[in-house]
Amino acid sequence: MRWCVVLTVLCANVVKLQNVVFRGGQCVTCPDSSSLPASRRRLSVSAHTMAANCIFCQICGDNPGGTELLASNEDLVVFRDIKPAAKHHYLVVSREHITDAKALTSAQKPLLQRMIATAEQVLRDQGADMSDTRLGFHWPPFHSISHLHLHAISPTSDMGLMARIVFKQNSWWFVSPEYVMSRL
Numbered sequence: 001m002r003w004c005v006v007l008t009v010l011c012a013n014v015v016k017l018q019n020v021v022f023r024g025g026q027c028v029t030c031p032d033s034s035s036l037p038a039s040r041r042r043l044s045v046s047a048h049t050m051a052a053n054c055i056f057c058q059i060c061g062d063n064p065g066g067t068e069l070l071a072s073n074e075d076l077v078v079f080r081d082i083k084p085a086a087k088h089h090y091l092v093v094s095r096e097h098i099t100d101a102k103a104l105t106s107a108q109k110p111l112l113q114r115m116i117a118t119a120e121q122v123l124r125d126q127g128a129d130m131s132d133t134r135l136g137f138h139w140p141p142f143h144s145i146s147h148l149h150l151h152a153i154s155p156t157s158d159m160g161l162m163a164r165i166v167f168k169q170n171s172w173w174f175v176s177p178e179y180v181m182s183r184l
């Protein structure tokens with residue numbers, strides 16, 4: 001019996017992890033969802049819609065929700081995390097839809113360097129304590145949103161128990177920019 005599985009994890013946002021099954025908007029578990037029973041087709045369709053309608057691509061594009069951009073250039077945008085883990089919590093997002101940090105190639109080293117520099121610049125601009133910051137990427141399959149984004153958080157001493165778990169540096173699920181750079 002084929003049907004889609006949407007994993008959920010406890011995250012700062014308590015969000016659905018769909019990328020395990022829905023790679024690039026294509027469901028790898030049930031590519032022909034029309035053969036599914038109605039109840040399961042509904043689940044499949046809603047999950048497909050979520051994967052096809054990438055919220056971060058929308059913010060980088062028309063930005064229909066009017067998300068405030070703290071920085072924007074030809075390949076990156078920066079905005080606030082909707083569930084901040086500390087006083088300063090920003091997302092540096094590539095304009096290009098790259099699934100995650102693991103998908104980066106050596107040719108994208110300069111992009112990664114610009115993401116790090118932009119994260120530090122925005123933290124500085126916003127008056128964050130630069131002696132107490134954390135930068136990091138989700139590591140697959142533990143994405144919240146399947147679109148590359150660098151979390152920039154400060155001060156880490158503000159972080160609650162759940163945030164300390166979700167954004168635990170160099171865990172299975174959240175890694176430092178240095179780690180990502182070392183793989184390229």
Ligand SMILES: [Zn+2]
Nearest residue numbers: 054057097147
């Ligand atoms: Zn996207």
Ligand SMILES: [Zn+2]
Nearest residue numbers: 138144145149
């Ligand atoms: Zn995230």
